[in-house]
Amino acid sequence: MYICFDIGGTNIKAGLFSHDGEMIEKVSVKTPPEYDRILDILISIAESYHSLKACAVAVPGTCMPADGKVLFCPNLSALNGHNLKNDIAAKLGIPVFLENDANMAALGEYFFFEKNNIKNMIFLTLGTGVGGGAILNGQLLTSDISLFEAGHININPEGPRCGCGKRGCLETYASVSGLLRTYANLSSAQELPDGANKVFSLYKSGDRVAGLSFEVLGGCLGIGMATLANILVPEKIKIGGGLSEMSEAFLPNTLKVFSKHIYPAYRDKVTIELSGLKNNAGLSGCAATCMLGR
Numbered sequence: 184m185y186i187c188f189d190i191g192g193t194n195i196k197a198g199l200f201s202h203d204g205e206m207i208e209k210v211s212v213k214t215p216p217e218y219d220r221i222l223d224i225l226i227s228i229a230e231s232y233h234s235l236k237a238c239a240v241a242v243p244g245t246c247m248p249a250d251g252k253v254l255f256c257p258n259l260s261a262l263n264g265h266n267l268k269n270d271i272a273a274k275l276g277i278p279v280f281l282e283n284d285a286n287m288a289a290l291g292e293y294f295f296f297e298k299n300n301i302k303n304m305i306f307l308t309l310g311t312g313v314g315g316g317a318i319l320n321g322q323l324l325t326s327d328i329s330l331f332e333a334g335h336i337n338i339n340p341e342g343p344r345c346g347c348g349k350r351g352c353l354e355t356y357a358s359v360s361g362l363l364r365t366y367a368n369l370s371s372a373q374e375l376p377d378g379a380n381k382v383f384s385l386y387k388s389g390d391r392v393a394g395l396s397f398e399v400l401g402g403c404l405g406i407g408m409a410t411l412a413n414i415l416v417p418e419k420i421k422i423g424g425g426l427s428e429m430s431e432a433f434l435p436n437t438l439k440v441f442s443k444h445i446y447p448a449y450r451d452k453v454t455i456e457l458s459g460l461k462n463n464a465g466l467s468g469c470a471a472t473c474m475l476g477r
């Protein structure tokens with residue numbers, strides 16, 4: 184069996200998987216603010232199971248997968264600078280794998296849904312932020328440092344300030360906070376929606392500002408996707424994360440803008456689809472990593 188962790192800024196998700204990648208059990212606990220307590224939680228969950236063969240961990244930021252060090256997590260700085268892989272391996276005595284969470288999600292989506300269909304794929308998660316991962320020739324694109332920060336490719340150099348410190352990243356438009364910001368900028372209302380679900384209900388009730396806000400999100404996403412597709416020419420770009428469940432509100436504009444901006448020779452080579460894995464993409468990628476042994 185494999186123990187897998189998806190560490191987020193808010194919650195730590197843990198999943199116990201069988202050798203053939205079936206999830207047997209899942210638990211979720213609040214993420215504490217200190218590194219030692221995070222490590223204690225991971226170890227105590229892992230130690231509650233027997234016969235573990237490997238462990239894989241998805242972290243919400245940039246890491247060094249082979250070395251094991253976490254470099255920079257914008258929303259969970261407690262992990263920064265720690266060698267999480269070595270610290271877990273020292274306690275559990277089994278192989279430990281580490282990757283960026285969106286890269287894990289990309290691998291999960293590919294391994295469990297697409298590996299028999301295609302060789303090249305980009306996966307984008309649209310949620311609190313925007314994450315991305317790429318599969319090239321059937322393998323996760325990674326290196327000494329975790330790659331593919333798709334959320335931070337530039338859409339507008341004069342755009343809103345991003346959590347990373349730069350301006351106008353894809354994430355400042357195609358995330359939950361981006362959607363709410365766009366709505367606030369376009370609306371003259373005193374009371375503003377406080378979540379993506381609220382904007383989505385407004386959209387469904389015919390609210391013009393909500394419709395426009397999703398259109399802006401979709402358009403920026405289309406530009407971002409075209410930029411990525413021009414470099415990697417994936418057979419599919421798949422979209423996951425909480426916002427993907429509201430795709431009827433933005434995907435038509437994404438497809439329109441994508442088709443306008445993609446390099447003409449690549450236009451008919453790339454299909455855009457929704458993810459098959461809902462909330463468990465990160466954990467599933469961890470399970471796939473354990474199964475592949477890398």
Ligand SMILES: [Zn+2]
Pocket residue numbers: 334335345346347348349352354
């Ligand atoms: Zn950024």
